[in-house]
Amino acid sequence: MPYFPEDFIFGVATASYQIEGAWNEDGKGESIWDRFAHTPGNIQDGTTGDVACDHYHRFEEDVALLKELGVDAYRFSISWPRIFPEGRGRVNEKGLDFYRSLIGKLQEAGIKPVVTLYHWDLPQKLQDKGGWENQETVEAFAEYARFLFQSFAKEVFLWITHNEPWVVSFVGHYEGRHAPGKRDFKSALQVSRNLLLSHGLAVQAFREEKTLGSIGITLNLTPVHPFSDSEEDILAAKRCDGYFNRWFLDPLFKGEFPEDMLLWYEKKGFALPQLSEEEKSLIAQPIDFLGINYYFRRVVGKGEGAIFEVEFFNPPQSEYTDMGWEIYPEGLYEIVKRVSEEYQPEDIYITENGIALPDQPDSKGRINDQRRIDYLRSHLLALHRAVDEGCPVSGYFVWSLMDNFEWGFGLSKRFGLVYVDYTTLQRIKKASFYWYQKVVKSKRVD
Numbered sequence: 001m002p003y004f005p006e007d008f009i010f011g012v013a014t015a016s017y018q019i020e021g022a023w024n025e026d027g028k029g030e031s032i033w034d035r036f037a038h039t040p041g042n043i044q045d046g047t048t049g050d051v052a053c054d055h056y057h058r059f060e061e062d063v064a065l066l067k068e069l070g071v072d073a074y075r076f077s078i079s080w081p082r083i084f085p086e087g088r089g090r091v092n093e094k095g096l097d098f099y100r101s102l103i104g105k106l107q108e109a110g111i112k113p114v115v116t117l118y119h120w121d122l123p124q125k126l127q128d129k130g131g132w133e134n135q136e137t138v139e140a141f142a143e144y145a146r147f148l149f150q151s152f153a154k155e156v157f158l159w160i161t162h163n164e165p166w167v168v169s170f171v172g173h174y175e176g177r178h179a180p181g182k183r184d185f186k187s188a189l190q191v192s193r194n195l196l197l198s199h200g201l202a203v204q205a206f207r208e209e210k211t212l213g214s215i216g217i218t219l220n221l222t223p224v225h226p227f228s229d230s231e232e233d234i235l236a237a238k239r240c241d242g243y244f245n246r247w248f249l250d251p252l253f254k255g256e257f258p259e260d261m262l263l264w265y266e267k268k269g270f271a272l273p274q275l276s277e278e279e280k281s282l283i284a285q286p287i288d289f290l291g292i293n294y295y296f297r298r299v300v301g302k303g304e305g306a307i308f309e310v311e312f313f314n315p316p317q318s319e320y321t322d323m324g325w326e327i328y329p330e331g332l333y334e335i336v337k338r339v340s341e342e343y344q345p346e347d348i349y350i351t352e353n354g355i356a357l358p359d360q361p362d363s364k365g366r367i368n369d370q371r372r373i374d375y376l377r378s379h380l381l382a383l384h385r386a387v388d389e390g391c392p393v394s395g396y397f398v399w400s401l402m403d404n405f406e407w408g409f410g411l412s413k414r415f416g417l418v419y420v421d422y423t424t425l426q427r428i429k430k431a432s433f434y435w436y437q438k439v440v441k442s443k444r445v446d
C-alpha cells in the first residue's frame with residue numbers, strides 16, 4: 001500500500017473568479033473575466049462568475065468544509081481588482097479585509113494558505129491600456145505582488161506568481177477562448193514574455209521584502225507523444241512539446257526561450273519576443289518550487305495548420321473526461337520525472353489534478369462519483385512512483401474543492417469534491433470528498 005511521506009502536503013485548489021462571485025461588491029473593480037463573461041457568446045452555457053459559488057459570502061462555511069476534509073493546505077487565488085480596483089494606486093480596504101478574514105480562518109483551522117497572485121482575473125482598467133501586452137501591466141503586477149507580500153508577510157505557506165501562463169498567453173491571446181479573447185499569435189508571444197518578466201519582478205520583490213514562506217510559479221504541463229514513430233510525427237511532437245511545455249520551462253530554468261521554437265516562429269514570420277541578458281537573469285532567478293498542473297497528455301502527428309503543422313489524436317482505447325480530456329495517469333509520472341531530470345527544480349508541488357464529471361445527486365441526495373475516486377487514485381499512484389524514485393515532490397492539490405465556474409464552459413463542468421447546487425448554493429459532499437479525507441489522514445492511497 002503506497003504511503004506518502006509523513007510531511008507530504010495534501011490540499012485542494014480553487015481560484016477567485018471561479019468561486020467568489022460578488023463581482024462588483026465592496027469596491028471590487030471589473031476584471032477581464034467579468035467583461036468577457038458579460039459579453040454574449042463567450043461562455044458556452046451563457047452563465048457568468050457574477051455569483052459562482054458565492055464564496056465571498058460563504059467563505060466561513062467553505063473553510064469548515066476544508067477543516068472537515070482535513071487538508072494540510074488550501075490553494076486559492078487573490079482577485080487583483082478586489083485589491084486594486086484600477087490595477088494600481090488606490091487600495092480597496094474591504095477587498096483586503098476579505099482575504100485577511102479568509103487567511104485568518106484558515107490559520108484557525110490549522111490549514112496552510114497557498115496563494116496564487118494571478119489566476120487570470122486582470123483588472124479591466126489595465127486591459128483597457130493593452131493588458132499583458134503593455135509594459136505598464138508588468139510594473140503594476142510587481143507593485144501588486146509587493147503590496148501583498150507586505151500585507152501577508154508571515155501568513156502564507158506558498159506564493160504562486162502565475163497560474164498557467166501558457167493559457168493566459170495562448171488561450172487568451174491566440175485561441176481567443178479565454179479573456180481578453182484576442183486571436184493574435186504575435187500578441188500571445190509578447191504576453192508570454194511579459195508574464196515571465198512580471199514573475200521575475202515579483203520573485204525579486206519577495207526576496208527584498210524578506211517575506212516568509214516559499215515562492216514559485218505554476219505551469220500546465222503535458223507529455224506529448226508522437227502518433228507514430230515516423231520522423232514527421234516525432235518532429236511534430238517535439239514542436240508541440242516546445243509550444244506547450246518548453247516555452248516557459250526553458251526561460252524559467254535555463255534562462256532562454258527554446259531555440260528550436262524561436263527558429264520555427266521566425267520561419268513562420270513572427271516577430272520574436274526580445275529579452276536582454278538582464279531580463280533573462282531576472283526571469284531565471286532561483287525559485288523555491290515549481291507548481292505543475294497535470295490533467296492529460298497529448299498525442300500528435302504531422303498535420304496542416306498555419307503555425308504548427310500538427311494534428312491531434314484521441315487514442316480510441318482510452319477513457320475521456322467530461323472535458324473530452326484523455327485519462328492518462330502515467331503522464332503525471334512522466335512529466336514529474338522529465339522535469340525533475342531536465343530542469344532540476346528545488347521542489348515540486350502538483351498544484352492541480354482533477355476530473356470533470358456530469359455529477360448529479362441521486363434520489364437520496366448523494367453523489368457517488370466513483371470515477372473521480374478512480375481518477376484521483378490512479379494519478380496519486382503514478383505520483384507516488386515518481387516520489388519513490390526520488391523526484392522532489394512535496395505536495396498534491398486536487399482541482400477542485402468544489403464545483404465552480406469553468407471558464408469558457410461556464411457552470412456546466414463539475415470538478416469538485418463538493419457538489420454545488422447553483423440554484424440554492426447548497427454544498428453537498430461527494431463520495432470523493434470522503435475518499436480523499438481518508439487519503440489525507442492516512443497519507444496512504446488505497
Ligand SMILES: N#[N+]C[C@@H]1[C@@H](O)[C@H](O)[C@@H](O)[C@@H]2O[C@H]12
Nearest residue numbers: 015163164293352399406415
Ligand atoms: N479546465 N480546467 C480545469 C482547471 C481550471 O478550472 C483551472 O482554473 C486552471 O488552472 C486549469 O485548467 C485547469
